[in-house]
Amino acid sequence: MTSETTLNPALTDWNGLNGLPRFEAVSDDDFAPAFEAALKEHEAEIDAIASNPDAPTFENTVIALEIAGDSLSRVSALFWNRAGAHTNDAIQALEREIAPKMSRHYSKIGMNATLFQRIDTLWENRETLGLNTEATRVLERHWKGFVKSGAKLPTDEQERLAAINEKLAALGASFGQNVLADEKSWSLILSDEAELTGLPPFLTDAMASAARERGEEGKYAVTLSRSIIEPFLTFSENRELREQAFKAWAARGENGGDTDNREIVRETLALRSDMAKLLGYGNYAELKLDNTMAKTADAVNDLLKAVWAKALKRAGEEEADIAELIAREGKNHEVMPWDWRHYAEKIRAEKFDFSEAELKPYLQLEKIIDACFDVASRLFGIRAVEKKGVPAYHPDVRVFEIRDRDDKLIALFLGDYFARSSKRSGAWMSAFQSQHKLPLKNGRHGELPIIYNVCNFAKPAEGKPALLSLDDARTLFHEFGHALHGMLSNVTYPSVSGTSVSRDFVELPSQLYEHWLTVPDILKQYAVHVETGAPMPQTLLDKVLAARTFNAGFNTVEFTSSALVDMTFHTREAVEDPMTVQAEILGEIGMPKSIVMRHATPHFQHIFSGGYSAGYYSYMWSEVLDADAFSAFEETGDAFNGETARKLKDNIYSVGGAIDPEDAYRAFRGKLPSPEAMLRKKGLAATEELSGSDA
Template identity: 80%
Template sequence: MTASASLNPALVNWTGHEGLPRFDAVKDEDFAPAFDAALAAHEAEIDAIAHNPEPPTFENTVVALEIAGDELSRVSALFWNKAGAHTNDVIQALEREIAPKMSRHYSKIGMNPALFSRIDTLWEKREGLGLDLEATRVLERHWKGFVKSGAKLDKPEQERLAAINEKLAGLGAKFGQNVLADEKNWALFLTSEDELAGLPEFLKDAMAAAARERGEDGKYAVTLSRSIIEPFLTFSDNRELREQAFRAWTARGENGGETDNRGIIAETLALRAEKARLLGYENFAALKLDDTMAKTPDAVNGLLMQVWEKAAVRAREEEVDLAKLIAAEGRNHEVMPWDWRHYAEKLRAEKFSFSESELKPYLQLEKIIDACFDVANRLFGVTATEKKGVPTYHPDVRVFEIRDAAGKLVALFLGDYFARSSKRSGAWMSAFQSQHGLKLKNGDVGEIPIVYNVCNFAKPADGKPALLSIDDARTLFHEFGHALHGILSNVTYPSVSGTGVSRDFVELPSQLYEHWLTVPDILRTYAVHYRTGEPMPQDLLDKVLAARTFNSGFATVEFTSSALVDMAYHTAEAIAEPMALEAATLEKIGMPKSIVMRHRSPHFLHVFSGDGYSAGYYSYMWSEVLDADAFAAFEETGNPFDSQTAKKLKDNIYSVGGAVDPEDAYKAFRGKLPNPDAMLAKKGLAAVAPPSPAT
């Protein structure tokens, strides 16, 4: 009997278009009983593997683990997609219940002595098992995973670790829900011309649509979605309203009452530190970095501070330029955080003779999607074809078939591009199903990836095109780079498929893909005016390319401060008050008061809504060192689509997932490991020198 025997079969038997889930056949109420049944089925499978009377082999233990829990994986994939991209009260209540339940389930597996004994036996005998490189990596991952799950601890310590993990899972779920609630519950409704002064039409259209969604037809809503709040801070001439909106944006998770996250942060950090000590690590950062390219907190902080020093110098120079603009307007206020984007946009218009509002009509969502697909075709030989009328989890979601050069279906891709109040902020890639080549219990061999991207672009009014900022366009390329990591995966084992790589390597395929957005040939082809269809004028294109490093001090300070605070939290011996540590860290590094962290702690979802990027936010910059050097490989050929370099990129980075050690994978592509120079040059920081000490 399977988990689906007495339950809604649509949750586990995916009979939609080319194997998609039948989203239209699933109700919210189906999930709770499905989780109970799928968890029980997985537990039975684990018990059978652990107590197999046959001696342990790679096949009857590791491969069996790799294909176990298929029904739980399918129910989970559907549920967590809904929790992030289209949630509601029913789903959120269940999320608070399911997160700790799943933690208990996996703690029990990780601490199963009979199961670990089999894995440990195989690990000790690994050199005599005749395993290839990928299989050896898979065995190593399972063994290390069990050790980090407490398999070697005594029973009392195991029980404490399981309790910690369960509590952390619940805290992470609550943290994310609190941020979403603060975003959903705040809006600033505008009506008068004074309040709308300076706002371009595309932004007013988006704000009108947001107001209609909130039942305020005829008004304009400033919301805390980045696709609205950032352009509002950029273009609004009303400084008082900019400050009001900015303070609401940076106060998410810090408003007192039910949705305040400060207590959750303190409890989370204390539990993480205790978990690290139980497992024999000095601190949580050491635990998280143990299986990464960076290896140690010192290596991470070394890179971050090297970049910080240059970025802080550049940001101070940029602030001086902004202050001159403010003074030229006859104002006498300092540059404050709610001023920076506004005056930086004016400075960009002055320096480069173009503004974001001039650029935006040339960046249509549809054309940028086409550009993403064209780059993938030219680099990797895959094509994307949209399939209309396929049921999805929301009417805005679109389905694409991905085929290789021979026309074979190799993946399905779903694009969910528009902001809505039921979706958490940010942008991400995930998968309903990962590629692999194992034989399943139903006799099928292997599965194709079913990958999706979620973004939060402002939805246009009916009949109008969705227009993106240059940052939005980069986000779309970034997330599709992640998607390609899943789409192009060509491995045998699910656990190392696609994005199943170390945290500080996973951003390489996505950040590298961003480079092709600003390849002149791509912009000339796809940056066309939404009314006339005319390509972006050459002089505007030249200005866009010339301005790529404009405001880089600000952007790098925003990011690096967040990464340094993340590391400070997870290397500190004891933290009495997290907000005090945040403030002390920023003071120590000399954070300008005109800039705030890109993610202040109470809404730092990467770090506190689960531990995916905890002690790992630095990984974007670590990968940026790699991606700048990787794109230089194409630049050195004189052709951004050089076929030989693209083949090496596909074969050694995009298709191997975690089947190869990341250092070895990168060296196989590039022949060497990079230093930060190319990344600093890309940011325009290579020539920036820290000030000499006073004499």
């Protein structure tokens, strides 16, 4: 079964366009035997490195580790893409099996005493090896990785750590699958026209398409896809339906039965605490924050709490405005979470004289994709060439070549934009293959980055253009910013390529890129009406720009409450009942009854299945950086200033983890930022608070 003759070569021999995988040649049944063979091959490579009779050198140990496991990397890249973006029962069953098996495999490598001895010898003698900065960081990454994998622990504790990692991998896979199951299984089918009161055509079109997908032709489905649920909560005039939909959205992972995540959360937190103690840390947050920019939980909480106070004050003012509008409408109910988006949109329309529905016809998906590419061209001199007819992992996925000023191919990019029931919610960037320059065993020298973006925009009816909300458009720019971080990478070693940076630095390139969406020149060129082709009127553009900080209190309270709960979970000695702790923390910080956490604990995938445990704060940490970084362009008076763009590319987008993030940022900006520019961007800082700021 695992002999090479029975394995599908399409899993590891990628001979599609410019080295793209031939997705159409891979079936679900191919993965299990391929994983078995690839794991054995990687194990043999590791054993060969560890047992090398020659004295350890950077080349025969570190570089050998860097290029080992190529087959496993390829099989994994294809599998995890399918598990996240186009899954099914067979893939999910294999995911539950593979996640702990992969953990077991890497635990065994991390606890290989002979291999660690070689790495440790190199680390102790690093000053004599003649390594440059990047090579030194690669060595450090390997050394720290071994230490955090338990290489210095006694055997019994190593075995305990390996068991913890294996169980955590299984729990994380189950957590994500449970959320997807809850999202997939729930829908609110509407058939009475009266139930559609207030809903704009773009939303009813998307709901009709979702109903058809569920076999309800001629009806309308409210689903838990963000691209449908959020506009429904915004525009529906039916408060009872809003409440019903909101409560289903908020209850993902908390519905009892097989998909309930609360016990998974409790067990996950207990295991993470045990892991941290085994490795000599006071708590799991200490373990995760080691080697980040923030460094300590206190530094994180200081930032979060300072912003929380300002956000809470602003949210109180926003809630008072909503309560006043409810009263003006002759109603007497209090402001509840299913009311906020609805009335905030009415206030925005009133205050700034435009609505999301008025804006949406100017935000066509095709045009915003073009805008993403144009900004990259102006800043970094690259262009995207779509390759029609090239098969990808789903018919909706589009393939692009990314070329530089000299027409040299530098990357492949895949865009997967529409929601479907086989795709987990949210938006993300990932890589099938990361850039590097090392010679490989197959004869290739270095590799081209193959990067993809996944989004969940509402798919329009056949023949109609996809229209985005302003938040959707920001999401597209955000994820393409991550993609650029991968595609512009220019490093030697794969382990520091692209987005392989500290968690609280990785969001800088993505959040920074969002700024160019609302540069007036970009909006004027690409925000054109879907029917007339006319550019967005200057009056509407001015209103959009003036409203950028509208509802900032609500948005920041949603986020910051989630980040504070995350940090509490991972700094507490023990969390016996996570839901009680969540309620306790929200009570302590004064969480308004009218707002809920952006990600309640039972569906908080970022921290329980997505790699952001004790790290959700990093979006705000990076926001401090991105606000200051964009100020570098504003100070020149040109959002596309060539010299500033060159420094941005050379010091941020292309260096990956090859240099320390603080050094990278200083090389770009000349200094580290303070939070004031971020607070100003959010509209949470008074003018006098900014005096004397270096932002």
